[in-house]
Amino acid sequence: MEKGGVPTIDLQDFPGQFERLRKACEELGCFRIVNHNIPLPLMSEMKNVVRSLLDLPMEIKKRNTDVISGSGYMAPSQVNPLYEALGLFDMGSSQAVDTFCSQLDASPHHREVIEMYAKAIYELAMDLAKKLAQSMGLMRSDLFEGWPCQFRINKYNFTPEAVGSLGVQIHTDSGFLTILQDDENVGGLEVMDKSGAFVAVDPEPGTLLVNLGDIATVWSNGRLRTVKHRVQCKEATMRISIATFLLGPKGTALEAPAEFVDSEHPRLYTAFTFEDYRKLRLSTKLHSGEALELVRIQPSN
Ligand SMILES: O=C(O)CCC(=O)C(=O)O
Numbered sequence: 001m002e003k004g005g006v007p008t009i010d011l012q013d014f015p016g017q018f019e020r021l022r023k024a025c026e027e028l029g030c031f032r033i034v035n036h037n038i039p040l041p042l043m044s045e046m047k048n049v050v051r052s053l054l055d056l057p058m059e060i061k062k063r064n065t066d067v068i069s070g071s072g073y074m075a076p077s078q079v080n081p082l083y084e085a086l087g088l089f090d091m092g093s094s095q096a097v098d099t100f101c102s103q104l105d106a107s108p109h110h111r112e113v114i115e116m117y118a119k120a121i122y123e124l125a126m127d128l129a130k131k132l133a134q135s136m137g138l139m140r141s142d143l144f145e146g147w148p149c150q151f152r153i154n155k156y157n158f159t160p161e162a163v164g165s166l167g168v169q170i171h172t173d174s175g176f177l178t179i180l181q182d183d184e185n186v187g188g189l190e191v192m193d194k195s196g197a198f199v200a201v202d203p204e205p206g207t208l209l210v211n212l213g214d215i216a217t218v219w220s221n222g223r224l225r226t227v228k229h230r231v232q233c234k235e236a237t238m239r240i241s242i243a244t245f246l247l248g249p250k251g252t253a254l255e256a257p258a259e260f261v262d263s264e265h266p267r268l269y270t271a272f273t274f275e276d277y278r279k280l281r282l283s284t285k286l287h288s289g290e291a292l293e294l295v296r297i298q299p300s301n
């Protein structure tokens, strides 16, 4: 382990980092990327935009309605009174980005920053997914074509009384992978390692964090690890994070590619759509990867 507790992947050092990337995804399901191609001024501009959107009056934020369940505005609730979020589905669609901006009366400048950021991060998510597939020996370039991305901007209003409590409960992300622009000053994110211990993910300005979600485990026939994580309130200050979730195939059932299945590695999961999996997680309230057990193929003996 390195500084901040999670492995670092240098995106300018490929093919050199393939092995390291694969190991990080199999053993922890989380890594930091450095030398990515998202310009630093765009990251900080985006953070300014996000902050001002989340500062809008509640009645405007409420216009950010769900497109798929849970994709829109989330007001502070009894479970998470310090947390609120705005969201956009899907950020690869310029029409959806446009609707999001219009609903929130975004200024032309804000709109421009959101469009640039959405485009750059979407391309990065696709690039990362392809690199990960390549690190596992899959060279096909069409593997993730058309997979939508959900975008969520999170704000934590940490108060002095909240120090020591949770900003976000333990969970796994449901999709394939998440790119997180975590707050560059305020820590609190923790990921669970194989031993069950929480590892603090300390901020490292200018870098991005990647988490694998449940769909990565299914897609890889069990080889990739969905990582449990949570956010702790460590200090009484505001924390902002910007998450992009590369979800799963749109409308079609997800199945691990044949390359991951052989007599020693029988198929582990039934074929299902991402939409059905998301509904399953919501209806069972199994948010930490346990719903994977429900879609496992039962051994026939
Ligand atoms: O705010 C963070 O650092 C993490 C947020 C998160 O886990 C999520 O949005 O799924």
Ligand SMILES: [Fe+2]
Pocket (backbone or CB within 6 Å): 171, 172, 173, 229
């Ligand atoms: Fe998460």
